[in-house]
Amino acid sequence: xxxxxxxxxxxxxxxxxxxxxxxxxxxxxxxxxxxxxxxxxxxxxxxxxxxxxxxxxxxxxxxxxxxxxxxxxxxxxxxxxxxxxxxxxxxxxxxxxxxxxxxxxxxxxxxxxxxxx
Numbered sequence: 001x002x003x004x005x006x007x008x009x010x011x012x013x014x015x016x017x018x019x020x021x022x023x024x025x026x027x028x029x030x031x032x033x034x035x036x037x038x039x040x041x042x043x044x045x046x047x048x049x050x051x052x053x054x055x056x057x058x059x060x061x062x063x064x065x066x067x068x069x070x071x072x073x074x075x076x077x078x079x080x081x082x083x084x085x086x087x088x089x090x091x092x093x094x095x096x097x098x099x100x101x102x103x104x105x106x107x108x109x110x111x112x113x114x115x116x117x
Contacts, residue, residue: 059092073108
C-alpha cells in the first residue's frame with residue numbers, strides 16, 4: 001500500500017512539473033526548450049550578487065554525456081533590461097552582467113533541465 005501511494009505521489013509530482021514548465025513558468029531569460037520529452041529538472045538554485053557587483057558566473061554540475069535541454073534565469077532586484085545573461089552549453093556556464101550596478105542585493109535563480117530517460 002505504501003509503495004502504491006509513493007508511485008502515485010511521484011507520478012503526480014512529475015505531472016505537475018510538466019504542466020508548470022509547459023504553461024506556468026516565466027523566465028526573465030531562457031535558453032532551450034522546456035518541453036523536450038523526458039526532460040527533468042537537475043538544477044534549481046538561488047544565488048545573490050552583492051550591492052555594486054556587476055558580474056556573476058555559475059557553473060552547472062555536469063556528468064558525462066549530459067545534454068542540457070533548458071535553462072531558466074530569473075533576476076530579482078534589477079530590471080531585466082539592465083542585465084545581459086549568457087548560457088554556454090558546452091561549458092555548462094551561466095553568466096550575468098549588469099549594465100549599471102545597483103545599490104542593493106540582486107537575487108538570481110537558475111533552473112535547468114537535462115534530457116534523460
